[in-house]
Amino acid sequence: MDFIFIDDMRVDAHVGIFEREKAAPQTLEISLTFGVPDEAAQDDDIDKTIRYDAVIDRIRAELATRHFNLLETLGEYVIGLLLNEFGAPWVKISIAKMGIMKGVRRVGVQIERSR
Template sequence: MDFIFIEELRVEANVGIYPRERAAPQTIEINLTFGVPDEAARDDDIAKTIDYADVIGRIRRELEAHHFNLLETLGEFVIALMLDEFKAPWVKISIAKIGVMKGVHRVGVQIERARS
């Protein structure tokens, strides 16, 4: 299996349980790695892989339209999108809120799932 990665994708998202988090979108950082079929590279054919531009666009649109209380729920949502819609066989995501607490650079989650 080959892998595509997207690093330090900054997205405005409605995520959080505290009043200050619910008042306005906040910037989150996503790192995403997902498996793609080996034949994409062998055949040099974009139709046999997952187009990262499509993934980025879809994530941005979905996070703009939804509110998530927990980063864990947001992560599971993106993973389900990758597994079900984009048909990735394996996905790993880390999501971080940036500068949400004094003296803490990032707070986040990391999730890994594979299609069964």
């Protein structure tokens, strides 16, 4: 299986349980790795792979309009997009809030799912 990765994508999202987190979006750092069909590389055909630009645009659009209490829920939502809408057979995601606590650079979750 071939994979595409997107590292350290910055996206503004409404996520969190505290009032300050509900009042304004915060920047998250998202990294994704997802499986793609082997045929894309064999045929050199963009239509046989998952377009990373479409994935990035879709994630940004979705997160701009939704609120999630938990990073875990946000991660499961993004994984659902990749598995169900884009047809990825396997997805791994890492999502981090940056500078959320004094003396801590990042706090986040990692989730891995397959069909």
